Amino acid sequence: MKINTILVPMDYSPCAKNAFETALILAKKAQANIQVVSVSHMPHIHAEVVGAASIIQPLLQEYHEQLDQQFEELISSSNIEEVSVTNTKYNAPLHDAIYSCTIQNECDLIVTGTKSQQDWLTQLVGSNSMDMVERAKIPVLVIPERVKSPSFKKIGVAVDYSDFTDPEILAPLRDFATFNFSSLCFLNVTEKQHKLFVYDDVKLRISDYFNGLKQSYHTFTDSRPLDEILNEAINDLGLGMLFMLPKNHSIIERLIGTRHTKSMVKHIAIPLMTIHEK
Incomplete structure (x- = not known):
């Protein structure tokens, strides 16, 4: 696209x-x-x-x-x-x-x-x-409003591997990252400490789909509030934009449900891209 x-x-x-x-x-x-x-x-x-x-x-x-x-x-x-x-x-x-x-x-x-x-x-x-x-x-x-001349060189992509099906849904992101020469940091947040290898095939499909773009994969396996985890990732990885799929996304459900949500949105200061899942 x-x-x-x-x-x-x-x-x-x-x-x-x-x-x-x-x-x-x-x-x-x-x-x-x-x-x-x-x-x-x-x-x-x-x-x-x-x-x-x-x-x-x-x-x-x-x-x-x-x-x-x-x-x-x-x-x-x-x-x-x-x-x-x-x-x-x-x-x-x-x-x-x-x-x-x-x-x-x-x-x-x-x-x-x-x-x-x-x-x-x-x-x-x-x-x-x-x-x-x-x-x-x-x-x-x-x-x-406070973000002037945003940088899209490094984009964080929040992905729920357990709910991920077709990489084609990410076609607009691929095009966006291509003309911005962006690197992509895929962020997976889970409370499960084991059997992470079962999602290796998902990461392989994603990697193939974004072939030609610099990629890195980061899995966070702890039970801290999700707002803390994502804010930490944004700061530590130097992300300039966050990408999320809003529909049927467990990350969104956790964000809405956490009492720390207001704290997170108060301090986050980067652009956000969403794509509706058809």
């Missing part, structure tokens, strides 16, 4: 603009286009209300003009060089707009900002972004 079009949800907040800058960097590397999506979701007024159209249409037109102006300011302040950037406006809820734009423009990756580094777990499992992942069926890259 090649990344040809990157979708960036845009409300022109600092975190959205920061995500756009990251999307520009990726687009230049991948020789991809960028599709900016903004929404103007007006409140519903019953058709029987006298003058409903005369109320809504001027407001909508004015807001669209504001969005156009903000888009022009965004482009003029960014170094877009050879990247083609298109702006599309929808009068719809954000998740509907993203779904429509993804289908209409055949987008391959969503790059979205988050207002705080504390929000990345919410972005992964929260209702709005999880709904986006479910609907879009394409990878989502979440960029914390």
Whole structure:
């Protein structure tokens, strides 16, 4: 899978603009286009209300003009060089707009900002972004606002070997790592201290699938809270991004269930990529 079009949800907040800058960097590397999506979701007024159209249409037109102006300011302040950037406006809820734009423009990756580094777990499992992942069926890259010019040279890939089936689900990650010249650190967390060899065939299939990319495999066999283990791995291995499969993933279940989750998300400060398992 090649990344040809990157979708960036845009409300022109600092975190959205920061995500756009990251999307520009990726687009230049991948020789991809960028599709900016903004929404103007007006409140519903019953058709029987006298003058409903005369109320809504001027407001909508004015807001669209504001969005156009903000888009022009965004482009003029960014170094877009050879990247083609298109702006599309929808009068719809954000998740509907993203779904429509993804289908209409055949987008391959969503790059979205988050207002705080504390929000990345919410972005992964929260209702709005999880709904986006479910609907879009394409990878989502979440960029914390505090992360400027992120490095993707070393990517941590959280893998549950016991629940892993087809490496093809990781095709977008392979392409992403290829044009970023990334090395991949596969992280497996288990409380079982024995029979780890039964997953050697899984690691072999993964290794073959990512042939040509530098790889390393790290297994953590202890019962510490998962947030502590992953934070330790991020720091010790110098990871610039974390990748996780959100659906049917025991790692996510452990994250949600641990009382240390808030501590983890407070201190994590790297981008997160998710791919919906079909």
